[in-house]
Amino acid sequence: MSELPAPDRPEYAFVGRSNVGKSSLINTLTNKKKLAKTSATPGKTQLMNHFLIDETWYLVDLPGYGYAKTSKHQRTGFQRMITRYVLERENLMNLFVLVDSRHGPQPIDLEFFEFLGMNGVPFSIIFTKIDKLKEEELADNLAAYKKEMLKAWEEMPPVFLTSSSDRRGKDEVMAYIHGIHPMFER
Ligand code: GTP
Ligand code: MG
16 A cells, blocks of 8 residues: 555544545544535545644545445445555554444444454444434434444444534544554554
């Protein structure tokens, strides 16, 4: 992966189904409206984008997985790119897997968690678009999600609840990132 920046600073990547809100969350975290390109049409992010933050660490926007309307060829290409990236990127400190808080556990996400677990890739889950749910609905969805995951996992990974509309969860995600930085070793 010679086209990537040198792995000389800690890096955090955002991955998940197309349209889940990866690019929007990156903009929210960085307080920049147009750093990462967003779109109501799934399949917006087509390349891996590295953003250097405070000249000290990287945020990475990845293309979405599992979007049916991209060509099969392209889908396979994205999947291969993501797989290779998470397995080989030596400065990747944590992978944030985004899931839409409105939906129950999707097979493609559960399979991806399993793949990460088997390969020892540290990850957290970010439930996005929580502004679209009432508090009770969110609590119910979360409980159902955890119940399903705990069939396969002994414990939950770290979980964050976010909204790029009202910026909830931003401080928690940033605090988590800053807490991990010191573990980076060149
Ligand atoms: P791809 O690059 O296509 O994989 O999508 P993405 O995961 O980067 O999603 P993106 O950030 O482009 O957002 C997709 C759509 O969801 C856009 O219309 C956003 O405005 C909307 N969206 C993202 N986050 C939120 C959120 O927290 N709340 C609400 N209400 N809408 C959101
Ligand atoms: Mg995107």
